[in-house]
Amino acid sequence: MPHRTFFWFILPTALAMILFIGLPIVSSFFQSLHIENEQVLMEVENCDPFGCTTNVRVDVEATEKIEAENPLGRFNGFGTYTDRNHLAFDEIEEAWDNTSSIGEFKDIVLNLPFYKALLFTLTFCFAVTPPVIVLGFIVALSVNTLAKSLKGLIVFGTILPMIVTPLIGSLVLFWMIDSQGIIGASIQILFDDPNLSLKASSNLTWITLIIYGIWHNTPFAFVVFYAALQTVPQDPLEAAYIDGATRFERVRFIVIPHLYPVATFIMLICLMDNFRVFEPIIGFSAEGVAQSLSWMIYQDLRNENKMLFGSAGATSMLTILGIAFLLTPVLIRTWKEFKTER
Amino acid sequence: MNQTINKYSKQIIIVNSIFILFWLTISIFPFIWTLWGSFKVKADFFSRADWTYALSGFNTLIETGATTTFKAYLESWTEGEFGRATMNTMIVTVSVVSISLFLGTLGAYALSRSTFKYTFYILIIALIFRAMPHITLVSGYLFPFFQLNIWGILPTTIIVLVAINQPFTLWLLYSFFKTVPKELDESALIDGCSYFQAFRYIIMPVMWPGVVTAGLFSMMLAYNDFTVTALLLNQHNYTMVPKINAYLGTVEYGGNYMWAVSSVVSATAPLFMIIWFFQRQLISGLTAGAVKG
Structure with missing residues (x-):
């Protein structure tokens, strides 16, 4: 395809991506270099029958003037x-x-907002991914043995947690796990402890969030494994069967090695997606004990008095840096695939 | 031969069935419970005293005179303006799907047919863009959008969602167009078609399976989005998901939990129905990048 034709075909989509993905990243970076304008203070003398006092007040007019001249703030x-x-x-x-x-040092550092959020984000990523891969594989194996007529229905049921948006998914679970929901209340009765609840300790909240993460991500692993299972070559399986391998041995030595690349793919995607964890924190109202990097940005932008563009920008840049780390292996993999295709 | 390998012993079948049932309970039950609870009053669905109230509708009977009630639905759709949110979601979803398919098919077709090296770099950049957390992009949008005075309205959100959606659409359609034989459009080019004519008359009639898959994913992104819509739209223009969040916590709606519960059902039901019909396309799209390796 000649360059000129290619250019016209790709132009609309490239323009959309540059304007609304490329530029915002640059804009975010610029914002991160600026900070909110300081308020202009002035001294006001208040005199009443009992004498005069001087107060320091915000000079609204002057502040607004600076704001209008320099909406982004000062460098x-x-x-x-x-x-x-x-x-x-x-x-x-x-x-x-x-x-x-x-x-002691660790305690202090992990109580600083950024490191606290980073700790949660990483814990979430690395606690969710391995169970997702294992569980996804088991569910895929198990669905694969079912009769064909049942498969469609069961696959549909299995993928539901993935289809709903994380906010709705976490709300649906939260309403059950909450101290007034069906599971939460039953657990209280079971342990005979009326104060036992999700919010009782930060550990419990973290565990709940991680369980939610597994619930939400397993369907994806399942679908990918399930599709990959259809591509397992039949000949080695037959050969192993003739040689007397048990079912377990056949899975362990033929199916699992065949699925390794797929498992790596799932792991990388899972890590990357979970690094942005944010909506479940809102759904579970867990802001108090679990903050993630994305949540920090959201909070800055939701600030009631004034949006903290600088702070949000800086956190964004640091988040992107983290994503870049996780993305490198994916890029290398794609690069290699491309080279072999040519 | 295949028959003997795939024959399962009784124990395996039993263990397997139990496991599947257990798994289905975990994945489906929360939704069924929410659907059931949406027809009760708050004192039943969030019952501290006795969870069986949620089953029997004890308080619902006292408060409304029947064991099931549509109160939450009626109120959220009227007072809560959920109808408006539904309308907004429909506008956003339909626009995002059509615009992003239009841009995506053109771009992906060109990428799949060009033999120059820059296609590779474009695809890699798209992959990097796809990995960007949406919230970091939103933090870049807000300031310029405020300055340009285009914050809070639907068209801005639609364009932003289209752009965010492009990388994935491009990759999906790129790998789809790769499976469409080159000879098809090459013969058209030899017969004197321009590239655009070849695309219009030869490729368009055969591209629908790929387009349906890509469209499904665009739809899910637009329909489900919370990050972009919650921060880029004003309260009045909220789509369904941010609206549900608003029911929970804001002063305006006074934390009206049952509205949120019923709205979750209203928002999820159509999505599940669509997925029920397009399940195959969804799965083929998810596995497109994975199973080759």
């Missing part, structure tokens, strides 16, 4: 990145100097 360089709410270099240095043991 701050990489200041936002290193402040207390992000990488917090000063606080970490101080903690390092003032603490005597690693445990």
Whole structure:
């Protein structure tokens, strides 16, 4: 296809992607270099019959003027990145100097907002992915043995948790697990502890979120494994059967090795998707004990007084950095595939 | 031969059936429970005293005079303006699907037919774009959109969702067009068609299976989106998902839980029906990138 024709064909989609994916990333970066304007303060003298007092007040007019001249705020360089709410270099240095043991140091660092969120995000990613792969594989194996007439219906039932948006999925589970829902209330009766609830401890909340993550992601692993199972070559299976291999041995030594590349694919996609975890935190109202990086950005943008563009931008950039780490293996894989195709 | 290999012993069949039933319960029951509970009042669905109230509708009987009630549905659709949200979702979904398929088919066709090296780089960039968390993009949109005064309205959101959706659509349709034999449109080119004519008269009639799959995924993205719609639309223009979130926590709706429960049912039911019909396409799309390797 000549360059010119190619250009016209690709133009609309390229334009959409550059304008609304490429540029926002750049814009996010610029925002992260700026910080909100300071409010202009002025001293006001209040005199009443008992004497005069001076108060410091916000000069609304002057503040608005600065705001209008400089809507993005003032230039701050990489200041936002290193402040207390992000990488917090000063606080970490101080903690390092003032603490005597690693445990103490760890406690202080993990209580800083950014590291707290990072810890949750990573824990979520790495706790959800392995069970998803194992469970997805087992469900796929098991559905694969069913009679054909049943398969369609059961596949449909299995993929439901994946189809609904994470917010709705987590709400549906939350309404059951909540202390007033069917599961939560039953657990309270079972353990005879009226105070036992999801919100009782941060550990319980984290576990609930992780269970939700497994519930939501397993269908995807299932679907991919299920499709891959149809491509397992029959000849080695027959040969193994003739040689007397048991069913388990056939799965272990023929089916599983055949599915390795698929499992890696699922793992990478799962890690990448879960790195953005955000909606379940809202669905489970778990903001108090579990914050993720994406949630931090959302919170900055939802700030009631003023949207913190600088802070949101900085967190966004750091999140993208994290995604880049996870994305590298996927890119390498795609690169290789492309090279072999040509 | 195949018969003997695939014959299962009784034990396996039993264990397997139990496992499948167990799994189906986990994946389906929450939805059934929500559907059931949406016809009760709050005191039953969120009953601290006795969870069997949710089954028997004890408080529902006291409050409304019957064991099932459509109160939550009626109120959320009238007072809660859920109808408006449904309308907005429909506008957004239909527009996003049609625009992104239009852009996607053109782009993907060109990518699959060009032999130059830059196609590869375009696809890699698309892959990187696809991995970007939506919330980081939204944080880049807000400031310019406020400045340009295009925040809060549906067209902005539609364009943004189309763009966010493009990378995946491109990849999906690219791998689909690769399976359409090149000879088809090449012969048309030899007969004197332009590339666009070849696309219009030769490719378009055969591309529908791929387009349906891509359309299904675009639909799910637009229909399900929360991040973009919640932050880029004003309250008045909310689509269904942010609206449900608004029922839960904002001052305006006073945390009206049963509205949210009934709206979840209203929002999920059509989606499930569509997926029921297009299940095969959904699965083929999900596995497109994975099973080759």
